[in-house]
Amino acid sequence: MTTSGIEEVVLKSIKPSREEYEHVLGVYRVIADAINTVLREHGVEAEVTLQGSIAHDTWLSGDRDMDVFVLYPESWSIEELKSKGFKLVVEAAEKLGRYELRYAEHPYVRVRISDVEADIVPAFNISDPTHIRTAVDRTPFHTRYIRERLTDEMRDQVRLLKKFMKGIGVYGAEVKTKGFSGYAVEVLIARYNSMRRVLEEASKWSPPVYIDSISVDESFWKGFRKKYPDSVIYMPDPVDPMRNVTANVSVKSLAIFSLASRCYLMNPSLVFYGLEYEGPSIDDVKKKLADRCIVLVEYMLEERLPPDVVWGELNRVRDTMVKLLENFDFHVIDSSSWTDEDRYCAILLELDSCSLPVYKHYKGPSVKHWERSHSFISKHLGRGIGVWVDEKGSLNALSLRKYINVKQILEEGSRGYSVAPHFRDIKPSVKALSEEVITELSGRGALRWISEFILKTPIWMVKCIS
Structure with a gap:
């Protein structure tokens, strides 16, 4: 099967159906209605919004993870957001049924309705992304950027690249994986237009890797490297240029992605996407x-x-x-x-x-170094077989190991x-x-x-x- 043929087969299997869209968006409406009801009861003005890959329309069939943001007034303090704003989110979650409290930079709530798992996140309704007050405040700007930047065809390319990364085990920026976030995949497609172009570039990567997603000069990279000295791949966030979208990618994940890209371009197969292989028994x-x-x-x-x-x-x-x-x-x-x-x-x-063997061989100093020789003999004498001088005039010992x-x-x-x-x-x-x-x-x-x-x-x- 040709590369384009493989990608066509994969896309058919991962693109959500109309029924899936209706189901997921129906769940969102249920959640939004519950939150808006609580907000009205308490006389609080806030905007309930859908964020993440579902809002970007880059989600995969079967992936039912939803991000719902409750955007509170920018005039609120961070303490008000974490206490008052969070309590309102919890109250709405109680109306929806079973929920659990989760914690990142600040607390949020996870609810499950049918087969959809939704994170309800309190955040500020910020007008300028350079003035964010918590890490999640930039998320609505990410949504706006991706919606405006990606065409329908590019969204499908995002889906293919996500599935490819999942298949080789490098998708997800969390500590568990230390790979590429969904937003990083979207920015890569925004930069290179297609999955194939991304793989062609990745096949040549050698850390440190620089991906110019916003057209910058060398002076920018100098400051960027200083801010992220431990990164192996640098890609500025188009919404917040001094943020590295790929800061969490490890050397291992980068190496796996680069190698798999080369191999796929040379010999494309469905197994790179985790398809047509059920794993060993x-x-x-x-x-x-x-x-x-x-x-x-x-x-x-x-x-x-x-x-x-x-x-x-x-x-x-x-x-x-x-x-x-x-x-x-x-x-x-x-x-x-x-x-x-x-x-x-x-x-x-x-x-x-x-x-290990019961005894360990220790090589010591030349006997001409008296102080070091004295220390070596004192340390090893009586601890095992013994100490001796070899043909080169250096001390040796065969001593018992502790473990x-x-x-x-x-x-x-x-x-x-x-x-x-x-x-x-x-x-x-x-x-x-x-x-x-x-x-x-x-x-x-x-x-x-x-x-x-x-x-x-x-x-x-x-x-x-x-």
Whole structure:
């Protein structure tokens, strides 16, 4: 199948039907009516608006995530917005049924009506995007920009690029993924007009990457880099030029997108979009366990946390864990984190070996350096087999290791890596990954995560050489 033929097939599967539009917009009207009723009852003037990909008309069939913004007067204080404005949103949510409180820069409410999940967000009704007071205040300006900038054909190109990024695992700017946000995808299409052009550019990317979305000069990039020193890709927000739309993209996500772009252009396939491939069975995954050292570390948090908080802390624990193991000479091949975004958190580690020799060889200084030699002898004498001088006139020692088993160090040294605030006082469970444990994790909804970790090679990567 040709590239254009593949994209035509994909677009037919991801473009919402007229019935979906009617259903989703009907849910929005229900939510808006409930909010407006509460606003009238309290005599508050505010504007209820639809934002995000549904408002931009770049959403995918089956994706029922809705953003509803309640825009309060600019004359209000931030404290009024967070207290009074938020309370009105909660009162409206109570009328709609089941809801949960969520927190970002300030609190918002998530409700579920039928199969639509909607975030109801209090914000300011700002007249100038350069005068925003909270991070979400620029969202209505994003909606206005995308509506004006994208044609119907370009909106379909956004859909294709979103689906492509989802298929290779780099869609979403949240801490869990550290990839491209929906708005970043829209700005990329606004800049390059089509998905194919974006992929052609991405296939040549090497960090740091600069995407001129607003026509700037070199002096601008200098200040932009200074504001975002850790970014690997820079793309100014057309609405707020000193904001980097791609600030959250990690080196890994950028590399995956660049490689997948090259491979797709060379050998297009539906698998890049996550189509025509159902993934491995649990039995296929279990067969790849033999002769490997894979360890699972599990935590059960005491409370439910906002997703970005738990993912951020969990990744910090994982990074510290890897450093601890490497400090004791364990070679960590790969590591990964996962959470059900409730209370359960897990880390997988693969090492080249789960155990080390009982004794470690230490190479010391030349004996001509007396003070260092004296210190080396004092440290190692009596700690193992012994200390000796080699043919080059340098000291050597064969001493006992403190830890020789990975399970032992992870169990006894948990205080050394459970460093994040909500993990600090929890004793983790440490176990070797087995077929039984895989079955247990699958029951928690983690089969895809385990499969990707154990099998390593994503299905789309096979297309790079076939």
